[in-house]
Amino acid sequence: MVPSSSPSAATATRPAFARWMGTTNQITRTFLSAGAIPGLINVAGGLPDPSLFPTDRLAAFARRAVAEHPDEVLGYGPIEGLAPLRDAIARRLGSPALPLTRANVLVTTAGMQGLDLIGKVLLDEGGLIAGQSPTYLGALDAWRPRSPSFRNLVLDEPGFDPERAFAGAQFAYAVPNFSNPTGRLVDLATRRALVAAAHRTGTWLVEDDPYGTLHYDGAALPRLIELSAQTAPGEPYAGPVIYMGTLSKEIAPGLRIGWIVAAPEMIEALTLAKQGSDLCTSGVTQRIALAAMETGLLEEIRPAIVALYRERRDALCAALSAHLSDCFTWEVPVGGMFVWALAKDPDLDTDALLPHALAAGICFSPSSVFDARGANRRGMRINFTLNPPETLDEAMRRLAAAVAAYRAS
Ligand code: PMP
Numbered sequence: 001m002v003p004s005s006s007p008s009a010a011t012a013t014r015p016a017f018a019r020w021m022g023t024t025n026q027i028t029r030t031f032l033s034a035g036a037i038p039g040l041i042n043v044a045g046g047l048p049d050p051s052l053f054p055t056d057r058l059a060a061f062a063r064r065a066v067a068e069h070p071d072e073v074l075g076y077g078p079i080e081g082l083a084p085l086r087d088a089i090a091r092r093l094g095s096p097a098l099p100l101t102r103a104n105v106l107v108t109t110a111g112m113q114g115l116d117l118i119g120k121v122l123l124d125e126g127g128l129i130a131g132q133s134p135t136y137l138g139a140l141d142a143w144r145p146r147s148p149s150f151r152n153l154v155l156d157e158p159g160f161d162p163e164r165a166f167a168g169a170q171f172a173y174a175v176p177n178f179s180n181p182t183g184r185l186v187d188l189a190t191r192r193a194l195v196a197a198a199h200r201t202g203t204w205l206v207e208d209d210p211y212g213t214l215h216y217d218g219a220a221l222p223r224l225i226e227l228s229a230q231t232a233p234g235e236p237y238a239g240p241v242i243y244m245g246t247l248s249k250e251i252a253p254g255l256r257i258g259w260i261v262a263a264p265e266m267i268e269a270l271t272l273a274k275q276g277s278d279l280c281t282s283g284v285t286q287r288i289a290l291a292a293m294e295t296g297l298l299e300e301i302r303p304a305i306v307a308l309y310r311e312r313r314d315a316l317c318a319a320l321s322a323h324l325s326d327c328f329t330w331e332v333p334v335g336g337m338f339v340w341a342l343a344k345d346p347d348l349d350t351d352a353l354l355p356h357a358l359a360a361g362i363c364f365s366p367s368s369v370f371d372a373r374g375a376n377r378r379g380m381r382i383n384f385t386l387n388p389p390e391t392l393d394e395a396m397r398r399l400a401a402a403v404a405a406y407r408a409s
Helices: 019-023 027-032 055-068 070-074 083-093 110-122 137-146 162-166 188-201 264-275 283-294 297-324 350-360 389-408
Strands: 105-108 128-132 149-153 171-174 205-208 241-246 258-261 328-330 338-343 379-383
Touching (some): 019 137, 027 137, 055 070, 070 283, 083 241, 083 258, 083 283, 105 110, 105 264, 110 205, 110 241, 110 258, 110 264, 162 171, 162 188, 171 188, 283 297, 297 328, 297 389, 350 389
Parallel strands (some): 128 149, 128 171, 171 205, 205 241
Antiparallel strands (some): 241 258, 328 338
């Protein structure tokens, strides 16, 4: 047969992408690649300072993992994760009041996979999520393919009633320690109220905790999973909280190691979902994580990380005071990686400000991306962990120039 001279005439129309693809956001991609733009200061991402990565120790752990456990780490491993790592995670989080066994633990390819699996297991098409607002944009990204509806929970609003808020939801979601994006710590009374509502309404309550160890002032509060333990003697935890941890902020995000701790029935369901996702998390990085836990590396490096980030938080707040106090308000966060700044002028639109900021050489995260409906265009999330104090000062100077350009436009 003679080929058609016009290939387009013989080619069917390309099939469309799935409908949810039209609702994606590009901001995460923008700030993960912002490092490649010469001169741009990136305060948009939740990025750790790479100078804190314990590279020599991690390289030694990696070499030992491959040399000493080649079959285990280079073959396919169990979907749930390597048994000694699951045991180490159970020991790390567990206590007499929170009895955990390996059956309570699933190793995940970092926190993002945990969010994805929770959506796969709990969320029907169009289902309702009762989520802390504003909320982590990665969680919105993970659940978007199911086109969920999202009930915004403003946890510190007077009269907040979690039982009413959870009604009809397929699960509830909160970041109680130094929320992303606001950096706020959920107080003890609200933690207790969330847990009581989860028990009373039978709602799964997702506790996402990547920042719990980045605590700069004051004492830590009990985790939701600790408050929710009502376990019969000798039985593993069986409560409603689905706790999520990660090594991304404690060591390095490139390890892509996280975990979910929950009732065994939930771990079983998530394991089935992970089977259809990536079969197993890399054995090499699991062995690195295990060595980091067994040798005490995490506790060893924590004081230096906390000291550096505390200094940078103070530097960012000082820079905000110096350059932007006439147009923004903010709270000093007691932990985490972010300052949440709100414009004093209710008409200032941070989506519209962003192009001016990029032109001035600074990239921030506008508040709209932390809302399922893209509402709240008056704020921004500013990261303080990636850049040194003098760069943070320059970043806020540029942001002030961007605000002036925006107002003049
Ligand atoms: N949850 C929250 C609240 C986060 O801020 C992040 C990272 N920015 C994650 C989960 C996921 O992080 P990772 O996949 O690196 O563990």
